[in-house]
Amino acid sequence: MNVSEYKGVFVFAERRDGAVQKVAYELLGMGRGIADALGEPLAAVLLGSGLKDSEAAELIAFGADEVILVDHPDLGVYMTEPYTKAVVKAIAERKPGVVFFGATTIGRDLAPRVSARVKTGLTADCTALAVEDGTRNLLMTRPAFGGNIMATIVCPEHRPQMSTVRPGVMRKLERDGARKGRVSRLAVEIEAKDRNVEILEVVSEKVARKNIEDSTVLVSGGRGLGSPENFRKLDLVADELGGLVSASRAVVDLGWVGQDRQVGQTGKTVRPDLYIACGISGMIQHIAGMEDSGFIVAVNKNSGAPIFEYADLGIVTDVNRLVPALAEELKAAKAER
Amino acid sequence: MNIVVCVKQVPDTTEVKIDPATGTLVREGIPSIINPDDKSGLEAALELKDQVGAKVTVLSMGPPQAELALREALAMGADEAVLLSDRAFGGADTWATSTTLAAALRKLDWDLVVCGRQAIDGDTAQVGPQIAEHLGIPHVSYVSELKVEGEAVVVKRAFEDGYQRIRAKFPCLVTALKDMNKPRYMSVGGVFDAYRKTIPVWGLADLDVDPANIGLKGSPTRVKSSYTKGTKSAGKVYEVDPKEGARIIVERLKEKFII
Amino acid sequence: MDFQADKEHRLLQEMYRDFAETEVKPLAKEVDERELFPVETVRKMARYGFMGIPFPKEYGGSGGDNLAYIMAVEALSKVCGTTGVVLSAHSSLCAAPIYEFGTEEQKRKYLVPLAKGEKLGAFGLTEPNAGTDASGQQTTAEPKEGFYLLNGSKLFITNAGYADLYIVFAMTDRTKGTRGISAFIVEKGMKGFSIGKKEEKMGIRGSSTCELVFENVEVPAANLLGKEGGGFGIAMKTLDGGRIGIAAQALGLAQGAIDETVAYVKERKQFGKALAQFQNTQFQLADMQARTDAARLLVYRAAASKDAKLPYAVEAATAKLFASETAMEVTTKAVQLHGGYGYTREYPVERMMRDAKITEIYEGTSEVQRMVISAAMLK
Numbered sequence: 005m006n007v008s009e010y011k012g013v014f015v016f017a018e019r020r021d022g023a024v025q026k027v028a029y030e031l032l033g034m035g036r037g038i039a040d041a042l043g044e045p046l047a048a049v050l051l052g053s054g055l056k057d058s059e060a061a062e063l064i065a066f067g068a069d070e071v072i073l074v075d076h077p078d079l080g081v082y083m084t085e086p087y088t089k090a091v092v093k094a095i096a097e098r099k100p101g102v103v104f105f106g107a108t109t110i111g112r113d114l115a116p117r118v119s120a121r122v123k124t125g126l127t128a129d130c131t132a133l134a135v136e137d138g139t140r141n142l143l144m145t146r147p148a149f150g151g152n153i154m155a156t157i158v159c160p161e162h163r164p165q166m167s168t169v170r171p172g173v174m175r176k177l178e179r180d181g182a183r184k185g186r187v188s189r190l191a192v193e194i195e196a197k198d199r200n201v202e203i204l205e206v207v208s209e210k211v212a213r214k215n216i217e218d219s220t221v222l223v224s225g226g227r228g229l230g231s232p233e234n235f236r237k238l239d240l241v242a243d244e245l246g247g248l249v250s251a252s253r254a255v256v257d258l259g260w261v262g263q264d265r266q267v268g269q270t271g272k273t274v275r276p277d278l279y280i281a282c283g284i285s286g287m288i289q290h291i292a293g294m295e296d297s298g299f300i301v302a303v304n305k306n307s308g309a310p311i312f313e314y315a316d317l318g319i320v321t322d323v324n325r326l327v328p329a330l331a332e333e334l335k336a337a338k339a340e341r
Numbered sequence: 342m343n344i345v346v347c348v349k350q351v352p353d354t355t356e357v358k359i360d361p362a363t364g365t366l367v368r369e370g371i372p373s374i375i376n377p378d379d380k381s382g383l384e385a386a387l388e389l390k391d392q393v394g395a396k397v398t399v400l401s402m403g404p405p406q407a408e409l410a411l412r413e414a415l416a417m418g419a420d421e422a423v424l425l426s427d428r429a430f431g432g433a434d435t436w437a438t439s440t441t442l443a444a445a446l447r448k449l450d451w452d453l454v455v456c457g458r459q460a461i462d463g464d465t466a467q468v469g470p471q472i473a474e475h476l477g478i479p480h481v482s483y484v485s486e487l488k489v490e491g492e493a494v495v496v497k498r499a500f501e502d503g504y505q506r507i508r509a510k511f512p513c514l515v516t517a518l519k520d521m522n523k524p525r526y527m528s529v530g531g532v533f534d535a536y537r538k539t540i541p542v543w544g545l546a547d548l549d550v551d552p553a554n555i556g557l558k559g560s561p562t563r564v565k566s567s568y569t570k571g572t573k574s575a576g577k578v579y580e581v582d583p584k585e586g587a588r589i590i591v592e593r594l595k596e597k598f599i600i
Numbered sequence: 601m602d603f604q605a606d607k608e609h610r611l612l613q614e615m616y617r618d619f620a621e622t623e624v625k626p627l628a629k630e631v632d633e634r635e636l637f638p639v640e641t642v643r644k645m646a647r648y649g650f651m652g653i654p655f656p657k658e659y660g661g662s663g664g665d666n667l668a669y670i671m672a673v674e675a676l677s678k679v680c681g682t683t684g685v686v687l688s689a690h691s692s693l694c695a696a697p698i699y700e701f702g703t704e705e706q707k708r709k710y711l712v713p714l715a716k717g718e719k720l721g722a723f724g725l726t727e728p729n730a731g732t733d734a735s736g737q738q739t740t741a742e743p744k745e746g747f748y749l750l751n752g753s754k755l756f757i758t759n760a761g762y763a764d765l766y767i768v769f770a771m772t773d774r775t776k777g778t779r780g781i782s783a784f785i786v787e788k789g790m791k792g793f794s795i796g797k798k799e800e801k802m803g804i805r806g807s808s809t810c811e812l813v814f815e816n817v818e819v820p821a822a823n824l825l826g827k828e829g830g831g832f833g834i835a836m837k838t839l840d841g842g843r844i845g846i847a848a849q850a851l852g853l854a855q856g857a858i859d860e861t862v863a864y865v866k867e868r869k870q871f872g873k874a875l876a877q878f879q880n881t882q883f884q885l886a887d888m889q890a891r892t893d894a895a896r897l898l899v900y901r902a903a904a905s906k907d908a909k910l911p912y913a914v915e916a917a918t919a920k921l922f923a924s925e926t927a928m929e930v931t932t933k934a935v936q937l938h939g940g941y942g943y944t945r946e947y948p949v950e951r952m953m954r955d956a957k958i959t960e961i962y963e964g965t966s967e968v969q970r971m972v973i974s975a976a977m978l979k
Contacts, residue, residue, distance in 0.1 A: 116470035119471070120436065125436060126562070128466060155564050155566070156566045158562065159562045173598055204495070209504070277599060288867050299597055317590065320581075321586045322583050330587040416615070526619050528649045529662035533663050533664055536611075
């Protein structure tokens, strides 16, 4: 493998149910930076069936210099082997130095298979990517050890360098309809033996997670909210974050919410990635139930509330006015991605 | 029916703490466990053993103390266990790890290989699919339900917003999700039986594998540097108006990749 | 002399701990407050082989040893005193005497389902007028053609009502004093056998403690355990083993109380610092742990002696005496270190203190244990 033969940055543009996924645009936004640092072109690889020119045009508008379309009836619904074959062919013909995939359930299935077939390295769930001065190798930074450590990985002697990146981590560029780029088509042979598993049915469903112990985000309310109506407003924030509402014992005793939502000594012990405590003073029985949460935000009008000793971020303010403001800010942040 | 379950012994990363004085990971005293996704894969295999009499072998690549994870698997009901352990295997990335495991699997008799989707220390989710590639067999990842029908598995393969029901003929590999079941405990009798069994240890000499493809030297990727994310002390408290407070929160959440 | 548990026992302790934390601990408060017998837990315990740990596989057991068994009682008691005694009474007081004194037919018929956990066991010796002085049995078993006619009552029987099999002691010959007592295997559902009054207790409130009433119960001759007149000996030997179980229960309660207290004193702050930073707290905890460690060694020694087929009666009495008094002392201090909160049911230590008290009384009071130990010393 001659490293210097490999040039260019590829982004696997994930497409499902006929629509290119948001993560593809995010990867192009990040890939643009890498391509520019390397002085090499950025191409999006789009697999599917019945691909439209407008889909390619969108990818160019969001930063791709080229879109490689691989259009085949067997690529309409994701199946590992046909997709692997197609991506491997694109890599074999075009020899990119870097290939990015979204760390989605498809990306994390496809990328390892591709990397093993191409005999190169793959780095998963990267949160930061850069080009190293001198070597021009990709520096791939990712969390490890359950998120307790950040590691920077390199793949110096194998090509292409491959990474997966989680949706929502990178930012897409501003759409530029005037951007120019070229569209090429890559033919791939998919035989019956490549369809080596049988898809019996495809079902869409929303996964409802109602157990506070399973939720990665909890928005928790205490007596400081003042009323059940104010407590219900926490749903606005929880929905924006894809989390659940939990509660202190005090408000459960007051009947504002069911006991299954209670966090604390006589309730449940939780350790979500994010715990937002609203109007909770931080009595020891409550702390015992949530102190191992990844990131704790506390909002309380009383600066002396003990919860501030356990929070990573504390806001002393009128919690009932902060909650709707927070929901608005979260909505705005989502929109700008 | 023969099933091989690949398991990894991992530190319980939910118990890991940062030393406030040095800012480094405190690794002593952290219990070692069977990786949760792997344990659920093992449970699924044991359920097949209960239902159709499958033979379940567990395979693990690790240092000598990984033997304890294999004893636990035997005590849960697995029939046999094999430990892959050799200094030469150390420092491996997922390519080298999957190459080593595939070489071991070529020595065993199986219809189905079960792996966990990802390990809680590496978090890559790469080894399972890569093993399948080395063995030249189909794989299905993100499996949330596993049944056997004739000479094939029928699984539920989870996506972000739904699932596919997929049929894969033997030989094939699946990667299991810990949500798919609640693994059984070891049984009392199982523990005593587990220690009556011999667990063979296979090293480099026992495998038909090119040494250039294993261990640190055989790894295309390597760690250039690492750092801990910082200690957790009482954070900053801001006395501000509600709108400013909301803004600060969102900014910090963005910084931490929580949103 | 090896003070370290070996590999099998260490792995078992991990399993016991996981099981206790996940399956038993979440129910402990409700079991206590609502006096609920942990039926579902017992079913789960049976599934994993808890109910027949020291019995051979050929009799439905797990093929383990007494050390493995009492470690299970300890681990369960750490989170729930009730669940610990359910296992201890079943295994030491009902399954064990059948294993040790039963005929092959009795073992096949009764030990196998007990060891598998298909049936639950109990032990009926205590009567209204026969507690510490167990020799004053007034329940009678009149020998008849092919059966014994059982009349009388028993008091304070653990697992009563939920148990399927009861080892019951009765007078077959009033003229012979303690040599006239015999042991019987009595089955739930035998005509004339009923469960009487249920006790309202200070602690182990989920444990079902009731009166047994026998009115002309016809117990088949095949259900005589051991020889006619050998019952008292069987009772005393059985209690020797049972003592190790109760010692393990006390040990678990003590350690559970310490663990809860350590977590609490790290959190609770007064006068600007955590309670754990005050030397009084530190010294109290050190004393509590040292005593509990000592109890642990005594309990394990007694179990190991039994496993080695060495005499173990004095070791068992010593373990039970020391562990139960330690449990009472440690749990009381645990409540004290929790301060006001420790007196509320929001924290488990007050329940552990209430549970600990009985360990100084049943299966031989501390006074009886002292009699056993000193008799051995002074003979």
